[in-house]
Amino acid sequence: MNNGKPGDGRLDHGIITGWVSEGASVLELGCGGGELLQMLSRQKRAGVSGIEIDENYIFSCVARGLSVAHQDIDEGLSEYADSAFDFVIINQCLQELRKPHIALSEAVRVGHKVIVGFPNFAHYSARVQLALQGRAPVTSALPYQWYDTPNLHFLSIRDFVLYCRKNRLSIERRAFLDKRGLVRCWPNLLAGSALFQISRDGPALIE
Amino acid sequence: MGSVLKKDKNIGIVETKYFTFAVPPDELVLESGEKLGPITLAYETYGNLNEDRSNAILIFHALSGDAHAAGYHEGDDRPGWWDDMIGPGKAFDTDKYFVICSNVIGGCKGSTGPANENPRTGRPYGLDFPIITVKDMVNAQARLVDYLGIDRLLCVAGGSMGGMQALQWAVSYPGRVRSAIPIATTARHSPQQIAFNEVGRQAIMADPNWNGGAYYDGKPPTRGLAVARMVGHITYMSDESMADKFGRRFKDHGKGAKFEPDFEVEGYLQYRGDNFVKRFDANSYLYITKALDYFDLGNGRGLGNVLKGVRAKFLVVAFKSDWLYPAYQSREIVRACKLAGVDATYCELNSNYGHDAFLLETGEQEYLVKHFIANVGEGNGNGRA
Helix, strand or coil: CCCCCCCCCCHHHHHHHHHCCCCCEEEEECCCCCHHHHHHHHHHCCEEEEEECCHHHHHHHHHCCCEEEECCHHHCCCCCCCCCEEEEEEECCHHHCCCHHHHHHHHHHHEEEEEEEEECCCCHHHHHHHHCCCCCCCCCCCCCCCCCCCCCCCCCHHHHHHHHHHCCCEEEEEEEECCCCECCCCHHHHCCEEEEEEECCCCCCCC | CCCCCCCCCCCCECCCEEEEECCCCCCEECCCCCEECCEEEEEEEECCCCCCCCCEEEEECCCCCCCCCCCECCCCCCCCCCCCCEECCCCEECCCCEEEEECCCCCCCCCCCCCCEECCCCEECHHHCCCCCHHHHHHHHHHHHHHCCCCCECEEEEECHHHHHHHHHHHHCHHHECEEEEECCCCECCHHHHHHHHHHHHHHHHCHHHHHHCCCCCCCCHHHHHHHHHHHHHHHCCHHHHHHHCCCCECCCCCCCCCCCCEHHHHHHHHHHHHHHHHCCHHHHHHHHHHHHHCECCCCCCHHHHHCCCCCEEEEEEECCCCCCCHHHHHHHHHHHHHHCCCEEEEEECCCCHHHHHHHCHHHHHHHHHHHHHHHHCCCCCCCC
8 A cells, every 4th residue: 555655765664663662562554565564673673563455465464474464444443452552653545545534543542652654735746736737736745647546535734733633633743755855844835745643642742 | 176286296195194092091081071082083294393393284174174185195196185285395385394184083084983983882983972073173183293292383274174273273272383374264153154064964864864873884874965065065166156167057968857957067066965975974074064063262251362372373364255254254363363462464365266265276375374384483573463
């Protein structure tokens, strides 16, 4: 499910690995072929497992020696107890889910902290294409045409911040990325994608 | 069982061996409280046990299987029932692992079952044979594993009834199993599964030759057993695989008397039924199907609770077209593993073959099994979850 490629050499993976604490337990929703989980296992000695819907990605996870469950995130995470994990990661697949609100609610239930990464629909190039050319945007973070995109939901950085406020989720960390690296100002205009670390009960950081 | 002849890469000629234990007065105490002994287990082994005895894999057969899982018996042109999966370079790689497979107790392929002599009467057990369970099968296998000098198994694996034994091993002997691969199976027989088994049993018992199970001096209940096998075969296939294999085609010589089989599918089922009676004992069919029906690993305590304390890591595999052991039953196993904190990987494979897929659909299954075991072997302890 990892369709977004913000920057390259997976800068997002590097940032997430920096955020996850040593030896943490981690569940990744939509873990793809398991690149990030393997990185977390090796660099942070994290206890990792994943959920993935694509059979071919399951094979690659098993080949990496990762524990992965072939299942649909949209059907919930009822098999996991509250706060079962130190971290739950939803990176670049939130926008592909049928029910992202349920996935996020479940993620903050089973994880102490949740790391969410998504493409920013309000990036200036998307705004230009929509406003001036009158076309559905195609950007490096949203590289699909309207007819073949796996993305079902489009959200901006601002949308996500408002979502967290409405649902009383604390934003503990954030990073904004574009092709070249980190974006430090005007993220909702200049960042191709965003990473947030949120929790239900942590200290509020922003806004 | 549709194994393709692949003589290029197999173990070669193998032999069935026998191990006898539980000689009175040290009989095996069964789950029912009854005692059984002496007990003989027929078994085969492939590959070599390594020096620290850490590379042993125990394979379990399904309802009608036997100890002959791989390679060829002298003079046979058909290999063992899982030859596609067991052999040099295969999923259960006999160049690396020591693979064991035994016939279950209650069976009729060399292990003690209702057709064998009851030491108390000097005549075949028949219905004097005690009721056995999957747990009893596993307890008997544990004695064989002891006898072979193996303390911990690298892996226990099987499909269907074999998967139930894998689950039972992981629960009954948590310290002796490093990994388990239950395939196309369930932790608890469903009413539908019990119902199909009951139709099979009723067919056998309705055959006048069955004679209350005492038929060993006369004609066996072949018609009843054949019908039981026909019902079984229907449940092992899928709508799609039947359509592919037979369609609505008629048999070539379909001009017999009224209600002679004229569709290909009818001929196939009759052929399968007729063949089965040559190699299987009707009473064994009754006992083993009953053991399946009694199987309920959670047993009122909840599967998640029963799996607490299990140390094996799991690879659970299901097939999308399997309607006899539907994928939701495998998902229940995985769900319970997660709740119990047992490390579990789950994959639902695409296949048109229905329940039989675990015997036929070996490509992707082989890939999963091979890599999964390799990582157990290296002790890659990923995941507390």
